Amino acid sequence: MEMYEAIILTIITAATPLLLAACGELVAERAGVLNLGVEGMMIMGAVAAFAVAFSTGSPYLGIAAGIAAGAAASLPFAFLTISMVTNQVATGLALTILGLGLSGMIGDAYIGQPGVKLTPISIEGLSDLPYVGKILFSQDVIVYASVLLLLIVWFFLFKTRAGLSLRAVGDSHSSAHALGVSVRKVRYLAVIFGGACAGLAGAYLSLVYTPQWTEGMTAGRGWIAVVLVVFATWMPGRLLAGAYLFGAVLILQLHAQAAGVNIPSQFLSSLPYLATIIVLVLISRNRTLVKKNSPACLGKPFVPDV
Amino acid sequence: MNRIAKILAGVIALSALTLAGPALAASHGKTKVGFIYVGPIGDHGWSYQHNQGRLAIEEAFGDKVETTYVENVSEGPDAERAIERLAREGFDMIFTTSFGFMNPTVKVAAKFPDIHFEHATGYKRADNVSTYSSRFYEGRYIIGQIAAKVSETGTAGYIASFPIPEVVRGINAFMLGAQSVDPDFKLKVVWVNTWFDPGKEADAAKALIDQGVDIITQHTDSPAPLQVAAERGIKGFGQASDMIRFAPEAQLTSIVDVWDAYYVSRVQAVMDGTWESTDTWGGLDADMVEMAAYTNLPDDVAAEAAVTQESIHSGAFHPFTGPIYKQDGSLLVGEGEIVDDGTLLGMNFYVKGVDGDLPQ
Structure with a gap:
């Protein structure tokens, strides 16, 4: 395997969980719900996926379990913030803490157990293409799904009527409500979708990235996903670019160190974050674009005046 | 950009949270021993081994001791809060098991002269702060x-x-x-x-x-x-x-890493009233x-x-x-x-x- 192939394959591995979780969060935020519980939902997905894959021997059942666990973890959040109109920031933080703790408890029996690794699927013919074959067509199903999912989300948000309704709910819930859109229903679905995506991201961690269960193994990736959504100014295309940029800088700095480039490692370690901030600043200079895309009702509680 | 500022504030707020907390009823006559871990005990590595040491204390002293732990404590100001909480809850002995807990440990120890502190891998000691590490x-x-x-x-x-x-x-x-x-x-x-x-x-x-x-x-x-x-x-x-x-x-x-024997001997010293601030650095020879x-x-x-x-x-x-x-x-x-x-x-x-x- 060529060096560049090896590097790009590692970058894809690093970027995929971020992309998945951020994709779900993007939809939730477009509907006006700021869910800071991504980290918690992600780790619930990770532990559920590991447990089921370990018990059944099937990584695919593990993936299903991860998605289900992420979605299930988002339900109490959805109920509290949408039906009970609690503060979204506080409830999201609580969800993260709950997820980290609960997953530790559930995962206790699985510490130190050998994992089940999801194997890549080579697409016959295409994976033998020179230069790009191995990178593009020899991935596991979750990687393919992550890109496909993003495309679907983009299409849904900007090319369908339902997507327009969802964005309307996020931009002005009162207007959407007046037009007869069920704000609560849309938000419930968006939050659950976000949870399912975070759960899938978690499944990727415990089945592909590091096929094992260790407590706290998400190690802050849920937070990076939340930041990526802002970074992308709530646009799916930019999200893809952001996740891969972050992954690329992360991996390249490790390679730079291994190759003996003499740059202080603390600086290299902070590079992914620095790069993200710099790009964020550059993007923010275009105020109209940011304003146009940021959901105006993000984080605001909706109480229909009957 | 107010919203972004809010989101970032949320992120920062979370990283400042300590994720687990001890909830123990006060009990009499028992030696209470608390541990602060930098990672989860399920890391199957560093914190896991310290927790094995804690379990060894429970095994050795049975109902004469009461132990607890706080895991996932990040190094820095958070650590100080976590350590101080254990100190206020009346623990007799507190083990802080990461290098980055050094300054917080020394700082809290100064406020609680009657509590015995044990800090792993550091180099700052005080009358009530011992250090220990392995070679x-x-x-x-x-x-x-x-x-x-x-x-x-x-x-x-x-x-x-x-x-x-x-x-x-x-x-x-x-x-x-x-x-x-x-x-x-x-x-x-x-x-x-x-x-x-x-x-x-x-x-x-x-x-x-x-x-x-x-x-x-x-x-x-x-x-x-x-x-x-x-x-x-x-x-x-x-x-x-x-x-x-x-x-x-x-x-x-x-x-x-084998902390069991050291931990048991230190708890014993507290029970006997012979505990002193020491610096222990044992290796293969000490079975650490x-x-x-x-x-x-x-x-x-x-x-x-x-x-x-x-x-x-x-x-x-x-x-x-x-x-x-x-x-x-x-x-x-x-x-x-x-x-x-x-x-x-x-x-x-x-x-x-x-x-x-x-x-x-």
Whole structure:
């Protein structure tokens, strides 16, 4: 395997969980719900996926379990913030803490157990293409799904009527409500979708990235996903670019160190974050674009005046 | 941008939260012992082993003690809050088990002169603060020797956490062990600036392997790098605990931290009223460092490793025996001399042969 192939394959591995979780969060935020519980939902997905894959021997059942666990973890959040109109920031933080703790408890029996690794699927013919074959067509199903999912989300948000309704709910819930859109229903679905995506991201961690269960193994990736959504100014295309940029800088700095480039490692370690901030600043200079895309009702509680 | 500011504030707020809390009813006549861990006890590495020590205390003293722990405490101001909370809840003894807890421990200890504090791997003591650590470098010398014997590319990869003396000493000991077999042995060091992030540790391992190393060793806490080694068909070493279950065909051995005996003796001292502020630094000889079974090795290599282990255990050999040169070529100690503990504890330079600059 060529060096560049090896590097790009590692970058894809690093970027995929971020992309998945951020994709779900993007939809939730477009509907006006700021869910800071991504980290918690992600780790619930990770532990559920590991447990089921370990018990059944099937990584695919593990993936299903991860998605289900992420979605299930988002339900109490959805109920509290949408039906009970609690503060979204506080409830999201609580969800993260709950997820980290609960997953530790559930995962206790699985510490130190050998994992089940999801194997890549080579697409016959295409994976033998020179230069790009191995990178593009020899991935596991979750990687393919992550890109496909993003495309679907983009299409849904900007090319369908339902997507327009969802964005309307996020931009002005009162207007959407007046037009007869069920704000609560849309938000419930968006939050659950976000949870399912975070759960899938978690499944990727415990089945592909590091096929094992260790407590706290998400190690802050849920937070990076939340930041990526802002970074992308709530646009799916930019999200893809952001996740891969972050992954690329992360991996390249490790390679730079291994190759003996003499740059202080603390600086290299902070590079992914620095790069993200710099790009964020550059993007923010275009105020109209940011304003146009940021959901105006993000984080605001909706109480229909009957 | 107000919204973005809010989101970022949320992110910062979370990182400032301590994730677990002890909830214990006060009880009389029992010695209450609290632990602060930097990682989750499920890391199967560093914090896991400290927790084994805590369990050993419970086993040894039964209902005469009451123990608790707070896990996932980040180093820095959070640690101070967590330690102080245990202190206020009336714990008789508090173990803080990461280097970064040093200053918070000393600070809280000054406010609670009657509580006995034990800080792992630090160098600041007080009348009620003891320090303790293990001579892990003894094990690292052994694995360095093994690495040089089994490596075909003559290059090992080292995943390092933070550039503190403890870690630098480990790198140097590994290199000295390797050089005792192959003077031209190469070592690639990657700093990940974290103790525990399985994904990042795995990424570092992959980067190192892609750059041509065929042995992986680490000074971070998760089994992820070893697992990557197994996946890529190379060998590696476990860290802090026996990680053979994660990589039955890749782990050559593991440096195992054993805190049980020390912890039990310190709790006993508190019960007897004989506790004093001390500085303990035990190694193979004190059974504070053990080597996991030598596996996946040719018989002769395993046998030689056992011989080295025995000679360090008996005190016949010290891994930092001269001549040793620093990376810049200056002489550290001459033929037959041994680097003193003070230099070892403050080690902030590479020995000759390690590539790259040490981050300062």
